[in-house]
Amino acid sequence: QKEVEQDPGPLSVPEGAIVSLNCTYSNSAFQYFMWYRQYSRKGPELLMYTYSSGNKEDGRFTAQVDKSSKYISLFIRDSQPSDSATYLCAMTAGGTASKLTFGTGTRLQVTL
Amino acid sequence: ETGVTQTPRHLVMGMTNKKSLKCEQHLGHNAMYWYKQSAKKPLELMFVYSLEERVENNSVPSRFSPECPNSSHLFLHLHTLQPEDSALYLCASSPQQGRGEKLFFGSGTQLSVL
Numbered sequence: 001q002k003e004v005e006q007d008p009g010p011l012s013v014p015e016g017a018i019v020s021l022n023c024t025y026s027n028s029a030f031q032y033f034m035w036y037r038q039y040s041r042k043g044p045e046l047l048m049y050t051y052s053s054g055n056k057e058d059g060r061f062t063a064q065v066d067k068s069s070k071y072i073s074l075f076i077r078d079s080q081p082s083d084s085a086t087y088l089c090a091m092t093a094g095g096t097a098s099k100l101t102f103g104t105g106t107r108l109q110v111t112l
Numbered sequence: 113e114t115g116v117t118q119t120p121r122h123l124v125m126g127m128t129n130k131k132s133l134k135c136e137q138h139l140g141h142n143a144m145y146w147y148k149q150s151a152k153k154p155l156e157l158m159f160v161y162s163l164e165e166r167v168e169n170n171s172v173p174s175r176f177s178p179e180c181p182n183s184s185h186l187f188l189h190l191h192t193l194q195p196e197d198s199a200l201y202l203c204a205s206s207p208q209q210g211r212g213e214k215l216f217f218g219s220g221t222q223l224s225v226l
Contacts, residue, residue, distance in 0.1 A: 008152060032212035043116070043202050043217030044155075051212065088155070094212035097167070102154040 006103030023089035118218035135203030143209035162209040
């Protein structure tokens with residue numbers, strides 16, 4: 001079993017739709033949860049950063065963490081064509097030598 | 113120039129060549145990383161440097177040799193690579209290593225080994 005599972009997609013939605021992207025994980029020690037957005041031929045850029053359980057909102061983006069279910073989500077409201085990218089979840093336990101564990105990424109296409 | 117800069121953006125090399133990838137960060141961070149990104153696979157951590165000292169070598173073959181001359185620069189020296197080494201190589205930096213630190217990535221070097 002992979003430590004982090006993420007549906008690779010592709011996920012195609014019309015402009016204006018609400019998008020839900022998800023990851024599940026198996027390591028209960030993970031405490032820091034991140035979503036990175038990666039455009040084609042670019043490096044990943046940090047989109048959302050959450051510590052422990054709960055919700056965090058930033059504009060059209062909402063990150064949710066449910067540690068009891070080992071499940072994290074990223075919601076995108078009013079999706080735009082510029083949101084078309086690959087979204088990577090990442091998580092870490094947060095110790096001094098801890099490393100980020102990434103999902104494989106979900107490719108999202110927002111169509112006009 | 114700001115952020116994390118990687119050169120070259122694209123590299124094609126034969127299996128007998130020697131080449132180097134370069135990374136420079138302008139963020140004042142103390143930790144730098146090399147990651148490998150292959151299709152349909154999670155990012156694979158290769159090396160971590162913290163305050164110019166290598167603190168992680170993730171069972172990477174010796175044909176990959178990192179170098180960190182100072183906290184702003186990171187190199188990845190490549191020699192006698194295999195076709196399966198073709199991938200996007202990403203450099204990243206963070207204020208410190210570990211502790212849930214946020215990573216800042218460069219745009220990567222797309223490497224093709226013929």
